[in-house]
Amino acid sequence: MKLAAITLLALVCTACASTPQTTATTALMAPPPAPAPIGELVVTVPASAPQASLVFGRAPADSLIVYDGRTFRAAHDGAFVIGIAREQTGLATLQITAPDGRTKAVGIAITPRRFPVERVNGVPEKTVKPPPEIAARIEREQAAVNAVRTRDDDRTDFEQRFIWPVKGRISGVFGSQRVYNGTPGAAHSGVDIAAAKGTPIVAPAGGIVTFANPDLYLTGGTVLIDHGHGVSSNFLHMSRIDVKVGERVEQGQVIGLVGATGRATGPHMHWGMNWFDVRIDPQALLEAEAAK
Ligand SMILES: [Zn+2]
Numbered sequence: 001m002k003l004a005a006i007t008l009l010a011l012v013c014t015a016c017a018s019t020p021q022t023t024a025t026t027a028l029m030a031p032p033p034a035p036a037p038i039g040e041l042v043v044t045v046p047a048s049a050p051q052a053s054l055v056f057g058r059a060p061a062d063s064l065i066v067y068d069g070r071t072f073r074a075a076h077d078g079a080f081v082i083g084i085a086r087e088q089t090g091l092a093t094l095q096i097t098a099p100d101g102r103t104k105a106v107g108i109a110i111t112p113r114r115f116p117v118e119r120v121n122g123v124p125e126k127t128v129k130p131p132p133e134i135a136a137r138i139e140r141e142q143a144a145v146n147a148v149r150t151r152d153d154d155r156t157d158f159e160q161r162f163i164w165p166v167k168g169r170i171s172g173v174f175g176s177q178r179v180y181n182g183t184p185g186a187a188h189s190g191v192d193i194a195a196a197k198g199t200p201i202v203a204p205a206g207g208i209v210t211f212a213n214p215d216l217y218l219t220g221g222t223v224l225i226d227h228g229h230g231v232s233s234n235f236l237h238m239s240r241i242d243v244k245v246g247e248r249v250e251q252g253q254v255i256g257l258v259g260a261t262g263r264a265t266g267p268h269m270h271w272g273m274n275w276f277d278v279r280i281d282p283q284a285l286l287e288a289e290a291a292k
Helices: 002-029 132-148 282-290
Strands: 048-050 054-058 064-067 070-073 079-083 091-097 103-111 117-120 170-172 177-180 183-187 190-194 200-202 207-216 220-226 231-238 254-257 268-275 278-280
Touching (some): 079 278, 132 207, 132 220, 190 282, 207 231, 231 254, 268 282, 278 282
Parallel strands (some): 048 103, 117 177
Antiparallel strands (some): 054 079, 064 070, 091 103, 170 190, 177 183, 190 268, 200 254, 207 220, 220 231, 231 268, 268 278
């Protein structure tokens, strides 16, 4: 009788002990593992790229990419784009995660470039050293432009082969350190194309107009076009704007006319390009595309 009681107690205790153990095991095992991805992740990028350039790559569609502290996605067709900054050196490292969970890191060697110093005299003094009330306006206008550059649209207009918005002599190159009336300014943020006032400006690739203002203090008539995935173009000093914010434009469509509004010594087309807030050299992009 005593033995039977001990046996029963032992059975109860075994049952008590095993119940939580079974639950814990079940929790650890669920859910069943997904089938292991097969093969190495295929990511295509150039081995090297110059400073201030757009770099085009391919990865599995919709892959998540981390580069330079920014997270973004490859397009639905697998194309992706990054911008190498003017000041960036060494190796650009991208961490790619495919939708199936496979990951891969790839590196792009950044090729250094030399940027010239340009002295620009005869610029209206009020635009070189603006008084405080004007400085506030400039800051407000720059903030509005910066805001539209944070967009990360799904569109893949950036995959088009870009064309010149205006054809003409290059009168100012990207990245040069400009000295206005003897005062050092920021590096030149785009390429200047010599053209007469009133020359039509066309969209270098398709996109959505994200900014259009006829009278910014420094840049005058200003238009921004978003080409998708953070790539955008800006057109400055325009004498006339023919597009509205939110409007879809196609490559080659006239968006306005060349002018000399804002801080400009004479009529010309200033074309800038960005990957988000990273400034890109449009001339280098077109020359690289022409060399393909
Ligand atoms: Zn310019």
